[in-house]
Amino acid sequence: MIYLIIIIFLQMILESLPVSSSGHLLLAEKFFQTTMPKYFDYFLHGPTILILLIIFYKEWFPLAKCLATSTYNKKMFAKFDSHKKLLKIFLKIITLVAISNAITTLIWFIFKFYLEKKEWFGTDIHLLIGFCVTTLFLFLLSFKERQSSHKSHLTNLNKATVINSMTVDLNIFAKYLILGIIQGLALFPGISRFASVYAASRFLNFTPKRAFQITFLLELPLISAGFLLGVYHINKINDQLSFLLFFAIAISTIISAIIFYFVKRLALANKLHYFFYYMIIPITILVFIILKHFGERELSRIFSGF
DSSP states (O other): OHHHHHHHHHHHHHTTSTTOHHHHHHHHHHHHTOOOOTTHHHHTHHHHHHHHHHHTHHHHHHHHHHHHHHHHOHHHHHHOHHHHHHHHHHHHHHHHHHHHHHHHHHHHHHHHHTGGGSTTTTSHHHHHHHHHHHHHHHHHHHHHHHHHHHGGGSOHHHHHHHHHHTOOOOOHHHHHHHHHHHHHHTTSTTOOHHHHHHHHHHHTTOOHHHHHHHHHHHHHHHHHHHHHHHHHTGGGGGGGOOHHHHHHHHHHHHHHHHHHHHHHHHHHTTOGGGHHHHTHHHHHHHHHHHHHHHHHHHHHHHHHTO
């Protein structure tokens, strides 16, 4: 039980960081030689949804309130063009999110029914590659964020040259299509969805604030579906549920919310790439594990010859 609680803490807290919670979860399961109950990780998306609704309260609540008011009051809706424009914006957001998540879902089916059956899927080498990809995204993000931090010191000519060289100007639908593909590729263990989608959003010319909003707006429908799936299957893990477990979930939710708040501030300050340095730790641990296993196999092969 104690190992399961530790894994729950890791899963929920690391969900707030651009470091791949799924990759760290696999690493923790290897270390503690235990696994999280099936569908329980989906169930843990519930607290994450709550955190997102709280952190982004100022962004979504006024819009939702205004939209609900104008929709309910038919006279107001017919009289003011602003409400009609708000509805169009809302529908456009839904369409863009649907485009991204449709691509992500398609990639998920490929993972679920094809790639996950491969022998190499989820191995140490595979996880190492995933961590390296996350590190690469954060490393590339560092160039973009440093440009954004120093662009006020550039001349107009240099600013246009440098900034445009690090961004891609595309149609908005094409941008969300690309983000859907990136989000789908983040299904690979070790690739952080947060880091990859946020970095891609920045290079697609979104501001730090907008990129941060988009990153978790795209995630919300996916984790909501996962949470519902977890709730549906919760009866299968009833024997492992306890007051201590729910207490651990509550505490880790509070800690995760606090961490997420500061991570948001880092992103808005163009400093999210600092997590690049942290990624050296799990990569180093995995390299040692791989070398250890390789050494054990070689010793076994040598001694089997005698």
